[in-house]
Amino acid sequence: MTGTPAPRRIPYRLDRPLTSAVFSWEALLVAVAAAIFVANSLASPYFLDPWSLSDLTFNFTEKAIVAFAMALLIIAGEIDLSVAAIIALASTLMGMAVQAGVGTPGLVAIGLAAGLACGAFNGFLVTRLGLPSIVVTIGTMTLYRGIAFIILGDQAYKGYPESFAFFGQGYVWWVVSFELVLFTVFAVAYWVLLHRTSFGRRVFAIGNNPVAARFSGVRVERIKFVLFCLTGLMSGFAAVLITSRLGSTRPSIAQGYELEIITMVVLGGVNILGGSGSILGVVLAALIMGLVTFGLGLLNVPGIVMSIFVGLLLIVVIALPIIWRRVARVRVA
Amino acid sequence: MRGLLKYREAWLLLAIAVVIGLISTRFPAFARPGNLAQVFNDTSILMILALGQMAVILTRGIDLSMASNLCFTGMVAAMLNAAHPGIPIPMLIVIALAVGLALGAVNGLLVWRLNIPSIVVTLGTLTIYRGATFVLSGGAWVNADKMSPAFIGFQRAAFLGVPVLSWIAFGVIALFFVLMTRTPLGRSIHAAGVNPTAAVYTGIDVGRTQFLAFCISGMISGLCGYLWISRYVIASVEVANGYELNIIAACVIGGVSIAGGIGSVGGAVLGALFLGIIANALPVINISPFWQMAISGTAIILAVVLNARGERRQGRIILRKAEAT
Numbered sequence: 001m002t003g004t005p006a007p008r009r010i011p012y013r014l015d016r017p018l019t020s021a022v023f024s025w026e027a028l029l030v031a032v033a034a035a036i037f038v039a040n041s042l043a044s045p046y047f048l049d050p051w052s053l054s055d056l057t058f059n060f061t062e063k064a065i066v067a068f069a070m071a072l073l074i075i076a077g078e079i080d081l082s083v084a085a086i087i088a089l090a091s092t093l094m095g096m097a098v099q100a101g102v103g104t105p106g107l108v109a110i111g112l113a114a115g116l117a118c119g120a121f122n123g124f125l126v127t128r129l130g131l132p133s134i135v136v137t138i139g140t141m142t143l144y145r146g147i148a149f150i151i152l153g154d155q156a157y158k159g160y161p162e163s164f165a166f167f168g169q170g171y172v173w174w175v176v177s178f179e180l181v182l183f184t185v186f187a188v189a190y191w192v193l194l195h196r197t198s199f200g201r202r203v204f205a206i207g208n209n210p211v212a213a214r215f216s217g218v219r220v221e222r223i224k225f226v227l228f229c230l231t232g233l234m235s236g237f238a239a240v241l242i243t244s245r246l247g248s249t250r251p252s253i254a255q256g257y258e259l260e261i262i263t264m265v266v267l268g269g270v271n272i273l274g275g276s277g278s279i280l281g282v283v284l285a286a287l288i289m290g291l292v293t294f295g296l297g298l299l300n301v302p303g304i305v306m307s308i309f310v311g312l313l314l315i316v317v318i319a320l321p322i323i324w325r326r327v328a329r330v331r332v333a
Numbered sequence: 334m335r336g337l338l339k340y341r342e343a344w345l346l347l348a349i350a351v352v353i354g355l356i357s358t359r360f361p362a363f364a365r366p367g368n369l370a371q372v373f374n375d376t377s378i379l380m381i382l383a384l385g386q387m388a389v390i391l392t393r394g395i396d397l398s399m400a401s402n403l404c405f406t407g408m409v410a411a412m413l414n415a416a417h418p419g420i421p422i423p424m425l426i427v428i429a430l431a432v433g434l435a436l437g438a439v440n441g442l443l444v445w446r447l448n449i450p451s452i453v454v455t456l457g458t459l460t461i462y463r464g465a466t467f468v469l470s471g472g473a474w475v476n477a478d479k480m481s482p483a484f485i486g487f488q489r490a491a492f493l494g495v496p497v498l499s500w501i502a503f504g505v506i507a508l509f510f511v512l513m514t515r516t517p518l519g520r521s522i523h524a525a526g527v528n529p530t531a532a533v534y535t536g537i538d539v540g541r542t543q544f545l546a547f548c549i550s551g552m553i554s555g556l557c558g559y560l561w562i563s564r565y566v567i568a569s570v571e572v573a574n575g576y577e578l579n580i581i582a583a584c585v586i587g588g589v590s591i592a593g594g595i596g597s598v599g600g601a602v603l604g605a606l607f608l609g610i611i612a613n614a615l616p617v618i619n620i621s622p623f624w625q626m627a628i629s630g631t632a633i634i635l636a637v638v639l640n641a642r643g644e645r646r647q648g649r650i651i652l653r654k655a656e657a658t
Contacts, residue, residue, distance in 0.1 A: 081578075125634065129638060131641050132637070134395075135585050135591045135633070138581055139582075139585075139636075139637060140630065142626055142629050142630030143630025143631055145626055146624070147627050150627055255575070259397075263457075263460075272450045273450060304467040304472075304570060305467060307463065308461050311456075311459070314453065314456065315454065318449055319449060322448065322449070323447070
């Protein structure tokens, strides 16, 4: 169970080098992605078209940028189920601002600030009051979306300025959308943050053993607070992108995204119990989920059936290495 | 009195009484026994589900797939009824229980045999079971006119002036009370959550206990699948979408600790009742139903804050000061 401040069992990982394990996980993901890519291009003649492939990226970019921050949070042993609700609330507030005549820069600022504030509130509840994050964020998830429902009811906000549409619909160069560029920038930034800075080392340290991390001088609570703020801020970014792409806001916007985002993170090889994971894995998982949903979409498979594949993928990809290791151990013995 | 207030059930009961009292100052009709009985009946399904979820949470697990399981079993029951109206309702309930049990056992086996964290397993099966409902039904709905009168009427029939649905809730509550406090399985479920290592040393198979807890939550979901469909008389892929979090919320408000090991049947029932009363009270006092979500959210957060105060461990935290700066 994540999010428990109490001491818990740390998975024993010394029987093989961590680097090789991470490598093999990502190798597996690459293989899966390649297989799906080939299957897609064989199954549909429309798949291997630059514009098709560009459309494909819209399937995952918005969720993936939240997944990066979520990956750090899960590695540190916490979780945030309220991300989709934050997107809904931030989008609703942006919609209110539009009615008040706020321009595009103001809208973006409001979206990001709302996300950051929601994340900070989660962080406050978890780190200052010492509450388990899984329950806190179930509560705030209901609260944030509840506020969106209070504001909007069964109405919808429309009338976003034309310049605002660029974030979710604009292209930077040829088929390269603004969303894809932002996704790439964040992927690199989070990779550097997690794998190349002392902050990232501390995140791993907290996830593996919060008590030992504290005794080593890591400010556990402060780092966790920052991670919650980051996750909120990324949800704010996602809110800007989705609102801009759809051009309207309903309180049910981004419903169920939290589970898809967590699926993405876990599929990317991040240990749900904390302590290990990589950004490259999350990027690959995002790609795989985008490929699966888009490819099945080209084959006219309904969205709900796609979700079966995503669910199966999640369980199979996690179960396979476990079964494999067991078989290998039996063979050695 | 002070001894009684130590129990969180007493606090919850007090909170519920205060809410009912406040509402009845303006709308005396709300506190009438007839209306309260109706609220209870309305909340029965949530109460039953919360008990199943509690069994899993007590063993340090979580079952996110309950609502999807409910949706699938409900669809199975509705389609069976539409195709063979002759199947007696008790038989149909047994089938629903069996289907729910099978789905729960899949969760349990993955957690027990492969050691995958339950949140990951049930996150996966959450989408799989709901997707399977679509595959099973082909996206079609089963409407009231395709269901037999017995199918719809069974839970509405009154026995001793109380609807059968309420009797089922009473029965399940009593069963859980006996199961949790008077049987070896109930003890193992608590023990596996309080301290799994110690549980192993006392001869409890923690993995198997978790498996059985998932079987229980699966059966409960199956039962509620039939109850839900026959209550709202429509079976579709959208049934109980997102309801898994309401179930967990009921448990949390009822004082079931998400870290496992702490929780009581009375707490889970009262937690569900609290949510049910709020849902039923809002239209009465003329508050837009759109407020309901925000109010439940606030209730959950407050409940978590209060829970944490009650169950904070007495261990020493060194360097706390340095941490706070």
